[in-house]
Amino acid sequence: MSFTKEQIIESLKKVLYFPKGTNVVDLDMVDRLEIEGNKVSLALIYPQANDKNAHIVKDAAERTLKSDLGEGAEISIDTLSEQEAGRGPLGKVKNIIAIASGKGGVGKSTVASNLAIALAKTGAKVGLLDADIYGPSMPIMFGLNGERPGAKEENGKTKIIPIEKYGIKMLSIGFFIEANKALMWRGSMASNALGQLFNDAIWGELDYMVLDLPPGTGDIHLTLVQGFPVTGAIIVTTPQNVALADVRKAADMFKNDSIKVPLLGFIENMSYFSPEDAPEKKYHIFGQGGGQLVANELNSELLGSIPIVEAIAETGDSGVPIALDDTTASAAIFKGIAEKVISNVNKRNIELEATRIVQIDPNANCSTD
Ligand SMILES: Nc1ncnc2c1ncn2[C@@H]1O[C@H](COP(=O)(O)OP(=O)(O)OP(=O)(O)O)[C@@H](O)[C@H]1O
Ligand SMILES: [Mg+2]
Structure with a gap:
């Protein structure tokens, strides 16, 4: 099983970032999209750290992708602030x-x-x-x-x-x-x-x-x-x-x-x-x-x-x-x-990076599904 970037982007267009009333693709919130066989990983970028809606939008994106790509797809989504992603006024x-x-x-x-x-x-x-x-x-x-x-x-x-x-x-x-x-x-x-x-x-x-x-x-x-x-x-x-x-x-x-x-x-x-x-x-x-x-x-x-x-x-x-x-x-x-x-x-940044690697390990994601 393999997916295309276009397929995934089309699917994510159905996911709304409701504070702005527009989908996550048009808001340019999707980043780091990688596909390897049936494994899809990506990051959703939020304007600020600790965005209260981050989990809701992430869950919605996961559900939508699963529903469009089929249960065989292994989805892993990371959430980052603009600063963490190197974007925005504080990106550097x-x-x-x-x-x-x-x-x-x-x-x-x-x-x-x-x-x-x-x-x-x-x-x-x-x-x-x-x-x-x-x-x-x-x-x-x-x-x-x-x-x-x-x-x-x-x-x-x-x-x-x-x-x-x-x-x-x-x-x-x-x-x-x-x-x-x-x-x-x-x-x-x-x-x-x-x-x-x-x-x-x-x-x-x-x-x-x-x-x-x-x-x-x-x-x-x-x-x-x-x-x-x-x-x-x-x-x-x-x-x-x-x-x-x-x-x-x-x-x-x-x-x-x-x-x-x-x-x-x-x-x-x-x-x-x-x-x-x-x-x-x-x-x-x-x-x-x-x-x-x-x-x-x-x-x-x-x-x-x-x-x-x-x-x-x-x-x-x-x-x-x-x-x-x-x-x-x-x-x-x-x-x-x-x-x-x-x-x-x-030390703190190394620890943070380690938790992020665990999060985007597709196998780690699989076991919780
Ligand atoms: N180690 C120190 N030795 C001598 N004077 C000090 C020392 N640390 C601070 N002060 C003096 O104590 C006063 C209060 O310090 P400072 O303004 O840095 O505190 P602050 O916690 O920022 O205060 P605020 O809560 O009002 O913002 C200042 O006059 C400062 O010069
Ligand atoms: Mg002060």
Whole structure:
């Protein structure tokens, strides 16, 4: 038994992607079609990761193909987001890393800016998206306060050009709103604006996009993490924050069934006080071991501990993050964290690829039929 591509495409034209009221072929959602004897494998590409309708449409496609090709056909269908398939505005963005926390003020933005710089120093292409609608801080931390990104027409659409500084492509919600107005935004306005920063910007090729999230675990986070193809999340905590409940809430948010974003690990910030000129001295002002404890409890990893260093705050305020200065002990700590992040992202991608290979193994599919 053998099938032709035309036969399969004709059959798939009967399958509707109902949010758009058109069939999956006309919407150009069918990709990677391969036929080998009676084995047919293909991928359905969805505009966004975690598309709620993905399974329904996939099941419909399977049923339709079986009915048209006969029970002897072995069908295997993979589902991918546009980003995973290398399409769409984020198609060339390989990994999106969200920086989150249960509580505010623990150092998310400090970590996001310095991690972005440390990643870029490894030679990677890095972007930074400040999604903190409550209090965007990247314009200050990158010394770009008052700047406005440029725009460019592309295929009849106006696209935003991220600002480049320190070798990093950066956009912040702070470039588009007046200071202190952000808090008044309703959830839908905020997620629309963020959607534009993701999808209507020319990000180009990036190995890592670091996403600085607003503090907490509200609805806005769900919308954000659900709507965008986040590779993994890092949770920032402080030792005294080990009223574990907040941290656990943040971790649970990413584990949520409709999100399923893997945790890349925890970072303990403000771990101890260390004079920049005497980094061997460690004063554990807020207690010790909290970050490690949370990481163990939640089956994750502590990626690093960052001390309280005056220069970290000063350099953040003056727009020249400390990770830029290789002579500092703090830059070395961020370098170590970046290396662990890269290693965990790679591990996660290998695991993901392995599950995908199992999914498209026709024999694996056969046994469940
Ligand atoms: N390791 C550190 N040593 C010294 N100061 C720090 C350190 N980490 C953060 N800070 C300072 O603490 C303040 C809060 O940090 P930051 O803005 O990064 O936190 P955040 O979690 O992003 O806050 P928010 O929840 O408001 O977004 C800043 O003034 C920052 O400079
Ligand atoms: Mg912040």
